[in-house]
Amino acid sequence: MNWKSKIGLGLLISCTALTPALNADAATTYQRSKQHSVASRPYYAKSNAGSTYQLKGSAKKTTLRANHALKNYRSTTWMKTKTMTLKRKGKSTTYYYVRNAKNGATGWVKPSYLKAGKNFQGQNAKRSSGRYKRAKTGKYFNISGNNNYVKFGKGTTLSASATYTRSKTRTIYKSGKAYQYDYITSGKSHGWTWHSYLKTAPKPKPFGTTKKVRTSNGISYYQTSGNVLSAYSGKNFSTVNVGAQYVMPKPRNYGTSATFNVPAHFETKAGTISRLRSTADAASRYSFKTAVYLPIDYPGFSSQAVFGDPQSAAFSKNDRYLYVMYNDPKESTKIMANRTGWVIRYDWAAVTRNGAIRTLRQDTNAYFHGKIAKPSYMTVGPKFQSGHVQSLALNPKTNELWFIKAYKDSLTATAQRLNQNTLKPDASVNFKLNSNVHMGSTLTFDNAGNAYFWTQTASTSWAPKNSVKFYKGQLGTNNVHFKLVMQGLRRAPGGVVQSASYNPRDGRFYVVSDDSIFSVPTSKIGNLRTSDVSATNFRGNREFEGLMFKHNTNAGYLLTNKGPEIMQMVR
Numbered sequence: 001m002n003w004k005s006k007i008g009l010g011l012l013i014s015c016t017a018l019t020p021a022l023n024a025d026a027a028t029t030y031q032r033s034k035q036h037s038v039a040s041r042p043y044y045a046k047s048n049a050g051s052t053y054q055l056k057g058s059a060k061k062t063t064l065r066a067n068h069a070l071k072n073y074r075s076t077t078w079m080k081t082k083t084m085t086l087k088r089k090g091k092s093t094t095y096y097y098v099r100n101a102k103n104g105a106t107g108w109v110k111p112s113y114l115k116a117g118k119n120f121q122g123q124n125a126k127r128s129s130g131r132y133k134r135a136k137t138g139k140y141f142n143i144s145g146n147n148n149y150v151k152f153g154k155g156t157t158l159s160a161s162a163t164y165t166r167s168k169t170r171t172i173y174k175s176g177k178a179y180q181y182d183y184i185t186s187g188k189s190h191g192w193t194w195h196s197y198l199k200t201a202p203k204p205k206p207f208g209t210t211k212k213v214r215t216s217n218g219i220s221y222y223q224t225s226g227n228v229l230s231a232y233s234g235k236n237f238s239t240v241n242v243g244a245q246y247v248m249p250k251p252r253n254y255g256t257s258a259t260f261n262v263p264a265h266f267e268t269k270a271g272t273i274s275r276l277r278s279t280a281d282a283a284s285r286y287s288f289k290t291a292v293y294l295p296i297d298y299p300g301f302s303s304q305a306v307f308g309d310p311q312s313a314a315f316s317k318n319d320r321y322l323y324v325m326y327n328d329p330k331e332s333t334k335i336m337a338n339r340t341g342w343v344i345r346y347d348w349a350a351v352t353r354n355g356a357i358r359t360l361r362q363d364t365n366a367y368f369h370g371k372i373a374k375p376s377y378m379t380v381g382p383k384f385q386s387g388h389v390q391s392l393a394l395n396p397k398t399n400e401l402w403f404i405k406a407y408k409d410s411l412t413a414t415a416q417r418l419n420q421n422t423l424k425p426d427a428s429v430n431f432k433l434n435s436n437v438h439m440g441s442t443l444t445f446d447n448a449g450n451a452y453f454w455t456q457t458a459s460t461s462w463a464p465k466n467s468v469k470f471y472k473g474q475l476g477t478n479n480v481h482f483k484l485v486m487q488g489l490r491r492a493p494g495g496v497v498q499s500a501s502y503n504p505r506d507g508r509f510y511v512v513s514d515d516s517i518f519s520v521p522t523s524k525i526g527n528l529r530t531s532d533v534s535a536t537n538f539r540g541n542r543e544f545e546g547l548m549f550k551h552n553t554n555a556g557y558l559l560t561n562k563g564p565e566i567m568q569m570v571r
Helices: 003-022 356-368
Strands: 036-045 051-057 062-069 078-088 091-100 106-109 114-116 126-134 139-141 143-146 149-152 164-174 177-186 189-194 198-200 210-216 219-227 238-240 272-278 287-293 310-315 321-327 340-347 378-380 393-395 400-406 412-418 425-432 451-456 468-475 480-484 487-489 499-503 508-513 516-521 534-539 544-549 556-560 565-570
Touching (some): 126 177, 287 356, 287 556, 310 556, 451 499, 508 544, 516 544
Parallel strands (some): 238 487, 310 544, 499 544
Antiparallel strands (some): 036 078, 036 114, 051 062, 051 106, 078 091, 126 164, 126 198, 139 189, 143 149, 164 177, 177 189, 272 287, 272 534, 310 321, 321 340, 340 378, 400 412, 451 468, 468 480, 468 487, 508 516, 516 534
């Protein structure tokens, strides 16, 4: 036999050997029943064994021809839609007609090769959220295809150190079981991973979280770590215009009230500070009229006229009490944070009852000289190191009184909470905005508990000189966090930053300088127009120490000096 004959014989033998595998049951004949349509149901291949078949021949003489090996469809789902029985030698076998969800391949298959359930199919993704760390070694994948056929790409091992953020979740079925897969991102890494590979990440500490460091003399001290002012880009800062005519010059010397009678100081008639000019809106049309002449003399202090320098004031949440903060007018220290001060709590209803304009200052003077008993409508708190105290404000959400003790001497600022009963601090929080920004000297809170302060620009390459910057955030023993609002006012109301205030009845934020007050809707800060800015100038040459509003009525009051008095806003 030559070599050509040997090769031909070998090929013939090989073909003969392969034929049974390709035509597994082609030589066997069956009798088949009618085909019955059934409700569609998913199945998957249990192993690499088995094939699907095509039917050939008549019902009485049916043969099978294999057309799809199940081992090639392990990561897919077969959908059963029909059933049929094949009978041979008295033995009946049921077959399912199936269609593959991946590519539409069809055929008849023995049920013993399948198991009910979906395989590599999915459901639509849903929005979700969460922060996770790796719980155990696993991978995340790019997934393609659709819900009928889900294809996993090459996997990437989850990092043991990364924190992953989940944005979506979906169900994917494998071998009849449902698995939750999460879409996660971490930096540039992203993909789908089995949820069991993850564990919930510890909640990050909020920006500006405080830590209690000690307690001393009844004061709990807290410290923040890092900057508490959110990063920003100055190029994004803009201002809304305010007419230059509404900017009052810095007073050379403060004047006195028209009724301030030296040396007796016992005014008997209400004084006024009249409006000089204002914008055309209703919110700017007001003036001031004396409500209470505050005391000047009081026993137990080292000098007379010791109450001549009040700096800020705030009403209690129920409006019963007015808290007024004072500095010692005789101190000469240049370090603001070292200044000594105290608080007087006035029973406002009692103070304003029965001609208090005349009697309050006279009563305290008489008490100073030992002529009468201590007035019951006022409680004088102890001296303490208070700073300049021009920022007392009530947070109506927490019912806490706060003031800024240190803001100018260094980049580290100090805010303190005033105990409304002992009239001295019971909490102190140190923080730093950032390496370039000092804390402002003003403070106020809105109804939701948001803290605000404003500053007047001295020099910067991106904000106009003397423009107003607004800062909004949170201030408390748990957290201190501020953001620069990326829109301010083109001009400040005057040359001296005196006070910030919030009217809880109309939601306006007030920016106070001497003889000049601007206000804007708090809800529009950051999106102001010129028409939103109310500006009012006054005749008086007085020092406007503070502006405060009651919480339950639309009543506003001005704290002013020479002599010290509370004047009501008259509209």
